[in-house]
Amino acid sequence: MSPDGNQGSGLGAFTGTSVKRVEDHRLLVGEGRYVADVVPDGCLHAAFVRSPFPHARITGIDTADAKRLPGVVTVVTGAEIEALTNPILPFLALPGLYTPLYHCLSSERVRFVGDPVAIVVASSRAIAEDAVELVDVTYEPLPGIGTLDAALDTASEPIWPKAKGNLLYDHTNDHGDVDAVFADADHVFTETFRCPRQSNQPMETRGILVEFSADGEITVRAATQAPHMLRWQLAAYARKESAAQAVKAFATNTERRTAFVDAAKSFFAERGEALQASDNTAMQTQMKTDPRTALQMMRTGAQLLGRDDYPHVTADDIGGGFGAKGSVAREEIAVAAVAFALGRSVSWIEDRMENLMDGGQAREEEMTLSIACDADGTIRGLDVDLVLDQGAYPGNPIGAPITVRIMEVMQPGAYRFEAFRQRSRIVTTNKGKYVAYRGPWANETWARERMVNVVARRLGISQTEIRRKNMYGDEDFPATMLTGPSLDVTCSVRKTLERAEELADLPGLDALRADAAARGKRLGIGFASYHEAAPGPPDYWESVNPGTSALLDQPATASVDTDGKIKIWTSQMPHGQSHETTYAQLAADQLGVGIDDIELVYGHTSRAPFDLLGTGGSRGGPVGGGAVRKVGRGLRAAVVAKAADMLEANVDDISIVDGNIHVAGVPARGLGYADLAARVVADGETVEGKDGTYAFNVEDTYTSAGDGGWSVATHVCWVEVDIETGLVDIPRYLVVEDCGPIINPAIVDGQARGGVAQGIGAVLYERAAYDDDANLQASTYMDYLIPTATEVPRIEVEHMETLSPGENDHRGVGEGGMIGAPAAITNAIEDALDVTVNEQYLPPTRILELAGVIEPD
């Protein structure tokens, strides 16, 4: 019996129940293995010399004093590291986009406060930090570009000289006859919405440990959401072979070459048409702007393909990521390159100041929205002008380009627009890099849901009525968004809105307002609704960028070892989402065993099935979960077949209950998994799998056909604004979500609440602040304010579980809380103050300005 009573009683016993977490047995007693916990004795420690200037030329760098400090092993500058590493290459091409090539350390120019210019390796972290102080860098400051206006000014100093300006991408798409719809509509309303820079801020910072075993084998341990991605990038960038060497190695490694050609053939066979239909000029701008790109790509590609002995990457427990740890850090490449060169173990555990400077920032966008509508409240046309600030360096591999694509595709939301135009611009500034942050595209929801409320206010209709009137409902399906993706019943946004209206007790609102007013407060209510692709249909991903529907594939393995122990192998990389529990629920139900009879294998690239993205994009339930169910089913079939053979019965008569595999009705004559495994061994039927020999081993890839559909929600926020102090209190917050059938309700609630808390932070507390010259203003937790238990209220979560015809019908919930919350909160504040709110960030001073209590600065 498991300590939690998690005993299996057969199919379907666990899925849908709040099984207690398997992970807790090590995490709650202090036995977690986060990367900083496994740094071995004798390991060297790295620290970085970082730019104090937003933008400057490096005219000199002197490392002699630092190298003389006892305990210092080496100091490597940006110029020196170019002999050890390849430049980081563009990952996602968009037509017209220029992506700069850059190294893991900067040599001639620094581009943001915190830009690493040298790495120090020493016997302790304290000594490494002392040595950082002794590195003497001479800078010649350049003008810092700290605002969107400065970046868009063609006269501004180009941060990337090859780009000839700081506007890197400018593209407009029309969906439908936009001009005609705008000309025909009764009204056009326009507002500009601004969201400042935010930061993911997982409680565990980034970190990497490159470990050499006694016999020289290298293992890289890291706080990463995507171990396979890190492994490939380290192989590509953290060592350098000459082009001739690389090409020769590739040409002579026939096995590797054939495998590559086969994989490429099958990739193009599946996606060739879509790729061709897309703008295959996407790389042209890149090549024209920086001709080195082609050469570097070929050289790096050959280097990757020429060998297969790259060090393995592994991750254990991770203290959150929220997208930031899906990026490969420049620091990780530098640490690995230096460790490989030294042949010694080196670790780098980032500190919080570094994390606030360079650990990933997000969301800085300005969006001008025009909505064309009729007098009766029918909304008809949408025109959006988006400018996104990607900071100094591109996110690697996920950053601004994919984000602007998703923002465009999702911008119309679940509303029946007749026409939609989007202009998207990406600018570079002297700020920290823009990365994916929980629902990276979320500002499309924020700006749209704000604008829908603006229209409602101007027309004098309620925020719920305008939504109900214009949203798709069951009667409209199947439907297609103007931007391409198809919608089915799982796009149940309007149902969540209607349920939210019931639960919100709108008739009681006047009494609440009066009560608040009696206490000197102003009460407001805000609604916001969205749908997100988790997993989304294949035409969603093809609309975002051709080829990205590969994100709907995920491999997994289910095995029974020769002792009868069941293992599920996933390419997901858990970092707080409780995969060990939810995947055990899915597998235990397939296999008729208890939760504790399942071991989840993940993390180590020699064992985790290959998937570049790891965990990200709310794919854990829909795609990773689909893969677990698929291999679980396959394993059950194999187990049942063998048992039928042993029990001389028909496979249809075999049941598995509590791990007892038996002919239905005669459990007393049943077999355990260990009995079955022993028999497989005796019969000489074992199979080879990853890491050993198994009685059963089922490897398969699940491809979501998209029939799992959309994950949706409506958020409702009540605020009380104190116009004496500018403080905003949230007396009630309601989420009505529909992610289909739920695997573990307590875990879904936790994801929703955690996301909402980050949304509350975004609106009321958090800002990765820079001044206009791009000097960082928030480099400690005294300046970057994360909301605490005194600010985050209880959050009601109501579930709806619309079924889809899908094979795997569990939809994603990782990002939704953060997508809906900023819109619901700012809509509520607008309602309370009865003024138009154009910013996402509303600290007390801004609230007082909006309320007319103080003059704007």
Place this chain on the structure above:
Amino acid sequence: MSDTMNETHVALGGDTTISCTVNGQAVSVEVPVRTSLSDMLRSALELTGTHLGCEHGVCGACTIVLDGAAVRSCLMLAVQADGTEIRTIEGLATDGTWHPIQQAMHDHHGFQCAFCSPGFMMTAVAMLEDDPNRTEAEIREELGGNLCRCTGYESIIDGVLGAIAEMRDGDGGVA
């Protein structure tokens, strides 16, 4: 590490010797004088359950119980801990049986990534040992110095309320 009688001695190439009691065990540790208490616990004593989220005293992940009070081990030097009695997350369970706070956090799905969890649980233990009669508002106030980025706090607060119920009348408060 060497154990003599009932004292554990650790030498980490330091110039100062600190003697204290950690999770009921007398220890003496030689460390460089500038070593922080958190580094001493994590590196010299290998008690890595105490986490470092900010190292500037704001996140609370490094919270331990020192002479009965919740303190931030990143803000104290190891030398300041000489002669004190320290408890860390590793010392909460007794003979493999979880402390009520651990059980309640498990029952209420308290944590996700759990990086913040040692700080929350040690803060809660000090608070409840001081006075177990706490309202939700008081608990929120007391835990207001600990940051969690994953949960939105509700599950953690429910965990503390569950532990209070358990400690009061053996009812874990789980519906």
